Amino acid sequence: MKALFRWIEDRSGCSAVLRGCLESPVPGGARWSRVWPCAILFSFCVQAVTGFFLWTFYSPSAQTAWESVYFVQHEVVGGWLLRAVHHYSAQVLLVLIGVYLIQLIVTWRYRAPRELVFWVAVLMGLFTLGLMLTGDLLAWDQNSYAATQVRVSFLTLIPGIGGGLFKLAAGGPAFGHLTLTRFLALHIGLFSAIFAVLLVLHGLLLRRTDAAEAAAGGKAAPFWPQQALRNAVANLAVLVVVLLLALQHGMSGDHAGVALGAPADPDPSSFYAAARPEWAFLGLYEFSNLFPGELKIVPIFLVPGLLVCVVFLMPFIGRSPAGHWFNVGFTAVILIGIVALSFRSLAHDRANKEHQAALAEGHQQAERVRQLARAPSGIPATGALTLLRNDPKTQGPILFKTHCASCHDYLDAEGQGIAAEESSAPNLHAYGSRQWLSGLLDPKRITSPQYFGNTKFRKGDMAAFVRDSLNDLDDEEKTDLQKAIAALSAEARLRSQQEVDAKQSSQIAEGRDMLDDFFGCTGCHRFHDKGQLGSAPDLTGYASGEWLMGIIGNPAHKRFYGDENDRMPAYAEFPDEPAKNQLTEQQLGLLVDWLRGEWYDE
Amino acid sequence: METPSPTPPQDNSAGPAAAEQRRGFLAQAISLVLGTVTLLVPAVVGIVSFLNPLRQHGQAGRFMRLTSLDVLPEDGTPRKFPVIADRTDAWNRFPNEPIGAVFLRRVKPDKVEALQVVCPHAGCSIQYEATDDGGKFFCPCHSASFDLSGKRLDETSPSPRDLDTLDVKVESDGEVLVKFQSFETGTAKKVVKA
Ligand code: FES
Numbered sequence: 001m002k003a004l005f006r007w008i009e010d011r012s013g014c015s016a017v018l019r020g021c022l023e024s025p026v027p028g029g030a031r032w033s034r035v036w037p038c039a040i041l042f043s044f045c046v047q048a049v050t051g052f053f054l055w056t057f058y059s060p061s062a063q064t065a066w067e068s069v070y071f072v073q074h075e076v077v078g079g080w081l082l083r084a085v086h087h088y089s090a091q092v093l094l095v096l097i098g099v100y101l102i103q104l105i106v107t108w109r110y111r112a113p114r115e116l117v118f119w120v121a122v123l124m125g126l127f128t129l130g131l132m133l134t135g136d137l138l139a140w141d142q143n144s145y146a147a148t149q150v151r152v153s154f155l156t157l158i159p160g161i162g163g164g165l166f167k168l169a170a171g172g173p174a175f176g177h178l179t180l181t182r183f184l185a186l187h188i189g190l191f192s193a194i195f196a197v198l199l200v201l202h203g204l205l206l207r208r209t210d211a212a213e214a215a216a217g218g219k220a221a222p223f224w225p226q227q228a229l230r231n232a233v234a235n236l237a238v239l240v241v242v243l244l245l246a247l248q249h250g251m252s253g254d255h256a257g258v259a260l261g262a263p264a265d266p267d268p269s270s271f272y273a274a275a276r277p278e279w280a281f282l283g284l285y286e287f288s289n290l291f292p293g294e295l296k297i298v299p300i301f302l303v304p305g306l307l308v309c310v311v312f313l314m315p316f317i318g319r320s321p322a323g324h325w326f327n328v329g330f331t332a333v334i335l336i337g338i339v340a341l342s343f344r345s346l347a348h349d350r351a352n353k354e355h356q357a358a359l360a361e362g363h364q365q366a367e368r369v370r371q372l373a374r375a376p377s378g379i380p381a382t383g384a385l386t387l388l389r390n391d392p393k394t395q396g397p398i399l400f401k402t403h404c405a406s407c408h409d410y411l412d413a414e415g416q417g418i419a420a421e422e423s424s425a426p427n428l429h430a431y432g433s434r435q436w437l438s439g440l441l442d443p444k445r446i447t448s449p450q451y452f453g454n455t456k457f458r459k460g461d462m463a464a465f466v467r468d469s470l471n472d473l474d475d476e477e478k479t480d481l482q483k484a485i486a487a488l489s490a491e492a493r494l495r496s497q498q499e500v501d502a503k504q505s506s507q508i509a510e511g512r513d514m515l516d517d518f519f520g521c522t523g524c525h526r527f528h529d530k531g532q533l534g535s536a537p538d539l540t541g542y543a544s545g546e547w548l549m550g551i552i553g554n555p556a557h558k559r560f561y562g563d564e565n566d567r568m569p570a571y572a573e574f575p576d577e578p579a580k581n582q583l584t585e586q587q588l589g590l591l592v593d594w595l596r597g598e599w600y601d602e
Numbered sequence: 603m604e605t606p607s608p609t610p611p612q613d614n615s616a617g618p619a620a621a622e623q624r625r626g627f628l629a630q631a632i633s634l635v636l637g638t639v640t641l642l643v644p645a646v647v648g649i650v651s652f653l654n655p656l657r658q659h660g661q662a663g664r665f666m667r668l669t670s671l672d673v674l675p676e677d678g679t680p681r682k683f684p685v686i687a688d689r690t691d692a693w694n695r696f697p698n699e700p701i702g703a704v705f706l707r708r709v710k711p712d713k714v715e716a717l718q719v720v721c722p723h724a725g726c727s728i729q730y731e732a733t734d735d736g737g738k739f740f741c742p743c744h745s746a747s748f749d750l751s752g753k754r755l756d757e758t759s760p761s762p763r764d765l766d767t768l769d770v771k772v773e774s775d776g777e778v779l780v781k782f783q784s785f786e787t788g789t790a791k792k793v794v795k796a
Contacts, residue, residue: 062691150724156786156793163786163796164656173660173795176691266691268784269684269703269719271727273742289744293723293762294790354742402682406675421732569673582669584686 022224024207025214030226035234036100037206040124041199042235043093046242047131048192050086055188058138060180063383065140066263070373070384073260084246084257090132092242094280097125105314105331108324114209115315120202122311127195132278134187140180142362145264146275148183149175157297175266254370262365263384274358276349283338286345307334368394371602390586396594399587403571404428409450424454425568431595432492432543434500437485443467455566461524462536469519480514484521487511492543496597515539534558548592552583660795661687661701663783665769668704671776674714679737680707680730680750682719685782704768704780705730705739707750716768716780717752723761725787739765762790 009015026034057076059068072079101121104110110118137148152169156162171178214220221227249255265272277285288299310317310330318324349355365388372387373379380386388394400410400418407425410418417429427450430436439445446466452458473481487508490501501508512528515521522531527539537560541547550557553572556565572581572588583591593599668683675681682705689699703719705728717739719727726743739748744760752765769781786793 062694146725150787153725153787157788162789163793167655167658168653170655172655172658172692174691177694178655178692266689267700267702268725269682269700269727271720271725271743273726275726275743289760292758293746293760293788296762296788352745354740354745358742406679406681579667580670582673 021207022228023222025211025220026223026227027210027213027218027220029219029221030223030230032230032234033103034227035231036096036103037202038231039234039238040093040096040100041203042238043089043096043242044195044199046089046239047086047093048196050082050089051188051192053082054086058184060138060184061177062140062180062264062266063381063385065138065180066260067379067384069139069141069260070370070379073257074254074370074373080257081246085242087258088245089238089242090128090135091245091279092238094125094128094132096238097121097128101125102331102335105327108318110315110327111318111324112315113212117202117205117209118315119312120198120205122308124195124198124202126308127191127198129280131187131191131195132280134183134191136278137183138180138187139260140264141261142264142272142365143261143275145175146272147277150275151277154296154300157300254367260366261362262369262388265385265388272358272362274355274362276345279342282345283341286341286348287337289345365394372600374602375600390590391599392590392593393599395587395590396599399583399591400594403583403591407567423449425566426451426455428595430496432489433494433497434485434489437489441466441470441481441485443471457566460564480511480518483507483511484514484519485511487515488539488542491539491541491547492596494543494596534562536564537561543596545589545592545596545598548595549588552588552591553581660784661689661782663781663794665771665779665781667777668706668780669778671708671712671714671772671778674706674708674778676708676711678708678750679732680705680717680739682706682730685780687782702782702784703727704782706770706778706780712772714770714772714778715751716770718766718768718783718785720766720784720787721746721761722763722766722785722787722789722792723759728765762788763792766792 005015054072057068057072057079059065069083073083074080076082101118104114104118104121133148133151136144138144152166152175155165155169158165167173169179169182170176171182246257249257261272276282284299284304287303288296291299314327316323318327368391369384369388372391373384397410397418400408404410405418406421407423409420409423409427410429411427412429440451443466445451446463447453447458452460452463457463470481486500486504488511489497490504490508493501515527516530521527521539524536525531525539526533537551538547549572551560553575554570555561555568556563556570561568569582571583572578572585574580578584666685666687668685669681673681682703684700685702685704686698687701689696689701705717705719707715707717709715721728721741721743723741723744723746726741728739728741728746728748731738731740737750738755739750739752741747741761745756746759746761747755748761748765749755752767754761754764766783766785768783771779771781773779784795786795
């Protein structure tokens with residue numbers, strides 16, 4: 001064994017180097033205040049190790065980035081912890097560098113001959129920010145996508161070359177595959193490598209300046225073991241903090257570790273409205289909001305650029321005690337400013353109802369996409385975004401709001417749901433259900449705003465029929481009406497009524513006959529082989545998927561309202577020329593499925 | 603770092619020493635040039651490809667049919683229409699994807715105005731809000747508001763410019779065509795994304 005060590009030592013001289021390091025003198029003796037550089041080194045190592053393992057899972061493309069992160073987060077054993085440790089140790093790294101810089105400034109340890117030590121530390125801080133910005137995007141979820149897009153778009157503020165810079169950063173005219181490949185290469189290739197080089201450089205410079213200081217006299221002690229012990233304890237503390245942060249949302253379940261939002265949507269009209277930068281940039285963000293839009297370049301580039309310049313010049317400014325006090329004061333002002341602005345931003349957002357609503361919507365979509373990804377069909381090759389785009393539960397309300405809610409409400413009994421801009425057509429919540437039909441066939445309610453109250457049918461034959469013929473029913477007639485309603489509602493084949501439909505099959509059969517001969521509906525409506533089309537909507541397959549697609553597609557078709565149609569627009573009037581229709585077949589299907597409550601549930 | 607180079611002797615006298623110094627200088631110059639060239643070639647090759655995105659251009663604006671006139675409310679209430687087109691992302695082409703949206707508003711019986719939904723501030727999607735005095739547009743991200751023609755309403759708006767208008771053509775058969783374009787966000791001038 002000894003021989004082996006000898007052999008290696010003869011050829012490499014490494015134990016001499018090691019001994020040199022361990023014995024290198026720490027001026028002033030071992031101190032707790034000297035632990036920062038080592039803690040920074042430690043956090044970076046945690047970054048490198050966890051980053052490597054995350055990399056073994058990561059797939060950088062617009063259809064696979066989020067998906068692979070989802071896989072790590074929710075499928076890989078301990079994957080959530082891996083992500084969380086990587087994420088939080090990055091935040092801790094930034095804090096450590098910040099504290100270290102402040103310490104250097106306050107203790108005047110940036111002046112000659114320590115200028116390089118200081119500058120390298122500042123550069124490490126800047127590259128940590130760069131690592132955070134590039135790493136943030138890689139999850140490709142709503143917030144990271146939107147926030148990064150906003151940041152990269154700032155480049156276009158730079159006169160002349162801004163547009164080109166944007167393309168270089170994004171890898172093309174818009175965000176996509178190449179943005180991810182570039183950011184990944186910058187993150188794990190370039191920035192990490194530069195950071196590692198800076199770290200080594202910093203160590204060497206520090207050793208040199210420390211040795212010089214120790215040689216100049218005063219108390220000094222070797223690094224090993226007293227300072228090493230302190231460093232080890234500090235690193236343990238760092239690790240504990242990182243783990244506490246990583247475990248703050250529990251050790252299992254969907255919310256353990258770092259949240260992963262819904263997948264990014266490249267459609268600009270679905271831009272994530274609650275996007276906010278990471279905490280380290282909140283101060284700058286709020287600062288930029290103090291400026292009117294035309295002057296954005298000032299808070300985004302000029303002021304931060306100037307601040308960084310001042311920090312770099314500190315070794316020169318701080319040659320005299322007065323200059324040193326300027327530096328300390330300057331640092332204090334900047335720090336207080338950043339903290340105050342960050343809190344202001346948080347307070348703003350907390351009080352901002354739109355922001356909170358957008359945030360809640362984001363959480364809902366994240367939750368929903370998790371459900372869909374866990375469905376037996378899983379995530380398709382086209383990416384998880386397709387899951388949301390093809391999900392009636394997600395798209396239905398959006399389509400309803402844009403196309404239907406100018407007139408129709410969609411409100412449940414408690415008044416929850418989607419309120420119309422100007423309610424002037426029936427409330428479509430639970431459309432076609434027994435309960436909806438009971439209201440329609442109630443003499444007191446048919447002319448209420450919930451049904452025909454704000455339409456021209458208020459004065460129509462149907463309202464008159466309900467008012468005249470369904471008034472003052474005796475108990476037996478009431479039961480008959482229930483049967484007729486059940487029969488009509490069964491036509492819809494609603495998922496929510498599957499059980500009742502099966503249980504009431506005999507009543508439904510009776511009700512069908514009553515619709516024809518007892519209540520005389522077929523006098524105006526067609527119902528299966530009875531009655532005629534043309535005077536009122538066909539009741540065959542009433543409120544079924546196919547029926548709803550038809551009536552929304554073209555309510556003025558003779559199968560529905562014909563010439564009697566009130567103001568309902570035709571959303572798919574031209575089955576043969578899809579380009580002319582307002583809603584595509586797919587959108588129509590989503591809307592109808594949503595109205596009928598047909599979507600995947602866990 | 604550079605390879606350690608022998609320091610040339612600091613001797614100014616003529617003769618063999620001077621000749622040696624000259625040769626030493628030549629060796630230094632040549633090794634520097636060679637080193638730089640050999641390193642530069644791969645770097646340049648890489649950088650040229652890295653700059654490729656500069657030659658990539660976004661979707662050129664072209665007139666697209668969005669809707670027909672009778673769909674737009676006559677009282678001038680704006681309606682939002684998604685724009686569906688093919689989208690290219692590097693090596694992929696996605697047919698018929700939503701690539702944006704437009705607010706259309708009837709200003710005269712046969713005249714339509716179109717606004718991009720993308721907020722010029724930072725790219726959020728603006729929303730229409732009905733108000734007592736006829737409605738306005740509102741950005742949920744940093745609360746910029748605009749009147750129906752797209753003018754900024756706030757005293758100091760986060761948005762550097764008014765909403766971006768788009769060219770509209772109304773055909774004789776009532777079809778509404780819009781020249782769909784995207785613009786840089788954050789700039790005071792309206793610059794088409796190239
Ligand atoms: S993006 Fe619209 S106000 Fe900021």
